[in-house]
Amino acid sequence: MTDVLLVEDDSLLREATQLSLEHYGYQVRAAADGQAGLAAFRDRVPDVAVLDVMLPRLDGVGLVRLLRAESRLPVLMVSARTDPVDVVLGLEAGADDYLTKPYDIPVLVARIRSALRRAADSARHEPQQDDPVRRFGDLSVNTASKVVRRAGRPLDLTPTERRLLLEFAAEPGVVLSRVTLLERVWDYTCGGDTRVVDVHVLRLRNKIGHDRIRTVRGFGYKLAP
Template sequence: MTDVLLVEDDPLLREATQLSLERYGYEVRAVSDGQAGLAEFRERVPDVAVLDVMLPRLDGVALVRLIRAESRLPVLMVSARTDPVDVVVGLEAGADDYLTKPYDIPVLVARIRSALRRVTNTARSEPPEDDPVLRFGDLTVDTASMDVHRAGRLLDLTPTERRLVLEFAAEPGVVLSRMTLLERVWDYACGGDSRVVDVHVKRLRVKIGHERIVTVRGFGYKLAP
């Protein structure tokens, strides 16, 4: 059974979300503040975490940073804040996805399933018949192991970042639109926020080299061959 850590300070929303997710077959550990969420995470690492941004004792942004320092598990942030700055801050802290309140439970479930599929697909990727290692200057992408090296150094990438690199590496020089990346990497296009792509590309550039991913204004991104 999939273990979900839910950190939400609104008691009514926390209870309603927990009950709804349990009806979908998830095992849910629900707590009301960031410190309790951190304690639950460290006691037993969940399969996925759903964190509110505005939390007492330890806010969601600080919590996701602490989680990300110890684990690559998928993290979804939820918040009533819709300002682009808040979305960017949450994603740059290490969240894989960002969902604004009020949200429908089926949408939350779809996002959870999508996040879990990315992890599963990364773990189960099968090597191609030919050479699985793709090379782009000092960057090497092993499509069998999903390892990415830069100048011989293994990069610490999240599952989402690995999937993103793989999509770019599969079609070097080809412009991939934000909607295409949402559909391929996050498994959704309709209802997806393109800022999720922009922030993850920004984070990825820091790791693989800013010059490696080129922005094509009005279209999307491409990997420089």
């Protein structure tokens, strides 16, 4: 059974979300503040975490930074605040996705499933000697094992960053729109916010080199062949 860590300070929303997720077959551990959420995480690492941004004692941005320092588990942030700054801060801290309140439970479940699929896809492959490797300067991408190296050293990418890079590596030199990347990487068929793409591209650039992924204004991004 999938273990979900839910950190939400609104007691009514926390209880309603927990009951709804359990109805969908998830095992849910709930916490009312950031420190309690961190303690629950360290007691047993969950399969996925759903965190509110505005939390007492330790806010969601601070919490996701601590979780990301210790684990690569998928993290989904939720918030009633729609200011782009809040969204970007959460994603730059290490969240894989975010959802604006109020949200429908089926949408939350779909986002959780998508995050878990990305994590599973990243984790199930082990390096193999005969795997195809694509090279882009000092960057090598093994498209079968999903191992990424820069200057011969393995890169520590999150599942979402890895999947994003693989999409670029599959079509080097081809411009991929933000909408296309949302559909392929985040499994969104509609309604996704392209700021998610922009922030993850920025994080990926910081790891593989800023000149490796190029912006094509008005269209999207491409990987320099």
